[in-house]
Amino acid sequence: MVTVRSIMALAASKGSYIYQMDVHNAFLNGDLLEEGYMVIPSGFAKQGETHKHTENDIVVVLVYVDDLLITGSNQQLLCNTRLDIKKKFKMKDLGELKFFLGIEFSRSNKGILMSQRKYALELISESGLGGAKPTCTPLEMNQKLISVQYDEHINEGIAEGDNILTNTTKYQRLSHMNATLRVVRYIKEAPGLGLLMPAGDTSKLTAYCDSDWGACMETRKSVTGYLVKFGKGLISWKSKKHETVSRSSAKVEFRSMSACTIEITWLI
Known part of the structure; x- marks a missing residue:
């Protein structure tokens, strides 16, 4: 895409x-x-x-x-x-x-x-949220989702890394479903909202990147991300949780810049 x-x-x-x-x-x-x-x-x-x-x-x-x-x-x-x-x-x-x-x-x-209005309306209907009240944000501020298995380990006092490295999709909580439905309600606020690729001659690429050191509560793995704009049009973005735990925030920043540079080079 x-x-x-x-x-x-x-x-x-x-x-x-x-x-x-x-x-x-x-x-x-x-x-x-x-x-x-x-x-x-x-x-x-x-x-x-x-x-x-x-x-x-x-x-x-x-x-x-x-x-x-x-x-x-x-x-x-x-x-x-x-x-x-x-x-x-x-x-x-x-x-x-x-x-x-x-x-x-x-x-x-x-x-x-560019929009997905038809798909958005079908998603709202299939989710049974046709009469639900829309929300203005996709997630609650600073919300962190954890798995049931991780919660059980914490309660038992077993917080070692090897015991909590798990796929959260296998041990979902009610909070995961509520968060998913909130995203659908956010889409319901404006199902026809899309990406505008503006008119006006330009050849300028602008890129931004950032990182969140130790973002995952369960594994302490970091998340990096970037976005690239052509003129004022958003054309590429990505966020990624890394496979290993970074020992410093500087290392995560360099990873974020590296991924962003690769994408810019490819686009050019």
Whole structure:
């Protein structure tokens, strides 16, 4: 999804059109004698570099199984590219992008809005919270969730690390369910809320990273995280609990900066 968000942010900043195409039949009829996929028409780069360009313009084609997103800086080149692909494959041209991978896309003079309103409404309904009161925050402030097994160890006075290294999902408490339902109630506050990829030409990447030393109450493992913005559009973020216990807060900070630097390098 980082790739999709990045392309959306780039298209919004440049004012580029985005079209969607779909393969009529993605199933194979007969024996597969050689591993492979779609043969990209001549003039396109190989897999991993799927784009077509002239001296001043470029077309980018994102391929996900049997769905294609096509965007670029030149409208005529976009039309020619779609025609080239339709000559090689049996395709359905779905026009401008509206819905892709469960995400709804809407465009205005402010940019491109990505949201999951349909999925959010289904989640609220399936959770039985259609009549519940919404909440303005996903979690209570400074809330820490612990497992039943950890709680039992504490009560028994057995707090050694080896005894409490456990997967909390196997020993969930009522607090875990309440926290989950609170997240759904938070979504209910604004089910159509999404990510806006703003219009306006930019090529600036901005990144932030942080760490929480010894954040896990059970294992004292640290959590690091980062986010990256293209202009004012959020395109990448990640948080991670580390496998080992860090002996210093400085070490965790360096881990956070390292992960962030790797992501920036890849995006560039």
